[in-house]
Amino acid sequence: MDLPTWLQENDIGMCPCGCMGARSKKNFVEKTLFELARVVRDSIFSEELAAKQGLLQSLDPRSKLIGFFFLLLAIAIVQNPVLLLLAYAALVLLALLSYVPLGLFVKRVWLVVPLFTGVMLLPALFNWLRPGDPLITLLNFGHVLRVGPWNFPATLAITRQGVKGNLLVMLRVGNSVSLAALLTLTTRWPELLKALRILFVPKIFITTLEMTYRYIFVLLALVEDMFFARKARMLGPGSLQENRHFIAASMGTLFGKSQAMSEEVYASMLARGYSGEIKTMSSFHFKLWDWAAVLLSILLSLLLFVSDKALGGNF
Amino acid sequence: MEQPIFVLDQASFGYQSDQPLVQELNLLIYPRESVVILGANGSGKSTLLKLISGLLYLSRGRIAAFGTELNEKNLQMEDFNRAFRQKVGFVFQNSDAQLFSATVWDEVAFGPLQLGLNPEDVKLRVEETLALLGIANLATRPPYRLSGGEKKKVAIACVLAVNPEVLLLDEPTNGLDPRTQRWLVELLVSLRQAGKTIITATHDLSIVEEIADRVIIFNEAHQLAADGKPQELLLNRQLLLDVNLIHERSHFHILGQTSHAKHL
């Protein structure tokens, strides 16, 4: 085979001019690749944690799901920050007993929550946005401020209600995220999906969910290939238009391949006896320990709710 | 003489009528035969397997399996569908399309469950099949954490789990390392000795001699070019060149001889 001359030229240096150029910041290709890798990493990580012999791992996924649901509900209702702190302490204890690395468990939540929730809630501290009893007065203008159609009170202050409300929401978000993390880190994902059946989710929906879970990873590999190929060919940052066309083309290609894949999967299901209704079996096993766990978590949720009422949301 | 399992009579298939993928094919396949279908890419091998397994329906002609015509109407009948699906197992070329369940265990259990085995038997069957193929350690793994070779083993396990009489394999050695290829050939040989009918579509000439007692060759016009013993056909270099299966300078080993390129 005769190769054209341009294909026969070989360049040994890193780049023709010998300079390495300035480091460019993370672009959309790298960001996407990073996020795709995160999905795989997270799933492998929880797969490994779920295989350990900890407290939560020993529970049937269904009992865990019921228990966590009630606790999540209690956390959403409780108004007393002290109770929410106590609840968080209990979650940390559960994490310890289930071999969830504590540093990661705490960091993952408390580095992220203040950054997003905290910043978003920041303005709500001030009386200009939400009136309340001033806790710290920052500025005093002496007269009502008029800015266009808006009137602002004479003083800018951080309100007691603002502090309390923000604290409450942050604690709630943190608790909810931690609770969800505990559930998914200690349960094998396919089993968690199967366990959804007890929440009256129809079987067909669960089968679809399970299969989705499976094909996310197949399609993910495809997307990764497309983005790696793009990264390998990327000489500069590329124009906005070019990049968007690449995104559109890869989404379009992905859709075409998904469609072809679904046809093939359908054929392979037919070949194995599928005739419109999937029959499944589960090997779940409710033990005494599971009943106890369900009972305990319902009681704990009630305790949170009732204590909150008893304390009347004061602290 | 024994009744054939599959009878194809003037069978033609194409998505568009002017572009047939299988053209006027006459073919009989008997029980316990081990047939290899050879042909270049796009010659219609996979299509033929899909027709035989009742996944595609003919445009013209007829095809019958186990004495019953394979058409949409018959395959919609629950009893025939179940019996046919149990008897005919299909190992797809793309393992990712075949492995659609969340774990290996679920995957192998799928077939037996659909065909109505009770849960206790399914459990036993799955465990035995996994042990047979030496993949019991993969049971709880999700398919995306399997290597190509492991995926192929699981795909074969889920087909074997329903104990099919006929096994259809589409390019089974594609993308496998030499060790797994060897394993696969040995498995096919034992299945053949156990009395299974095996139909393999491939263009991997190195495995043909060991797994086939009959070879069918398609040309690029989607027609039957040859049907005979592997020894005869594989040594017919001109035939293999004509159907574009090999290149003038390809060489491969067969029957202890090396098939070389003629002098240039």
Next chain:
Amino acid sequence: MHIPDGYLSPQTCGTLGVASAIVAAGASYKTAKTLKAKYIPLLSIGSAFAFLIMMFNVPIPDGTTAHAVGGGLLAVVLGPWAAFISITIALVIQALFFGDGGILALGANVFNMAFILPFVAYGIYRLIAGRSQLTAKRRWLAAGIGGYVGINLAALAAGIELGLQPLLFHAADGTPLYNPYGLSVAVPAMSLAHLLVAGPVEAVVTGLVVAYLQKTSPQLLELRNSTANTANLNWRKLIPVGVLLVLLVPVGLLAPGTAWGEWGTEAIKAKLGYVPMGMQKFADLWKPLMPGYGISGLGQNFWQQAVGYIAAAIVGVILILLIAVVVRRFGAKGDKKHGPSDVAPRK
């Protein structure tokens, strides 16, 4: 637009959850009927597709990137019902496994992103595209505009849901219990972000992908016909459901605001007058065991009594559990677990 847990009251989540469940029932009926047996593989892979397009980082003019929901795109290629199911499943997986969006808030997120977004986008797409050719320029423009309007209405809905929280749920002293921003802040904030950034991204992605499919594989754009034809015919039948939703959701969102947490110690006392008596007995029983719990004040307040009662029950369950463990330890010893992980020798 993924609302995390903690911003919406359980009442709001519940109401929107019920609304989403009604749509889900309709969607599974619809798709099961039109897609028949292919239903499961098509929707599963459609959902995986939906999950992945939410992961694409789309470059925006300021040099950073943003994510698209892809709801408009899915509605155009799969039809609105299949799009609803695909996005819902993608949201469930995101919430459960990746902490994107809350678990209790799932109903709200599904309502905004899987229901409002694709249905609005689809309606506008059909309206503008009309009977134009499959490959007409009008089609991809229609898809882009549909995506833009769809995501903005979804954001508006999210803004309203969030903005209702401080009005309905606050403590006696005015401390907001959930999202602190009222309608006058939440709605403009959500809308502005979506009108200016997320909306254009959604529009560009939807329009460009449809244009790409027109060029390379127009047959994929016809897929929808198999899923949407009947949906189209039955729009009328859906009107009552729509009316029901329109009526129910605001009522549900607004109604429980006054009461829930407050329904009263009085009412319960009146109804369940005998229970506190029993609780009192239990409290007396446990008092010597749990001095640290400060049960001395019990009997004055229903809730305080209940605390003692439930705490006692928890101690009870733990005791029973301990006894069971001890009995098992010293009783049957041969109860071995067998796992599926025994490694078989390889050939």
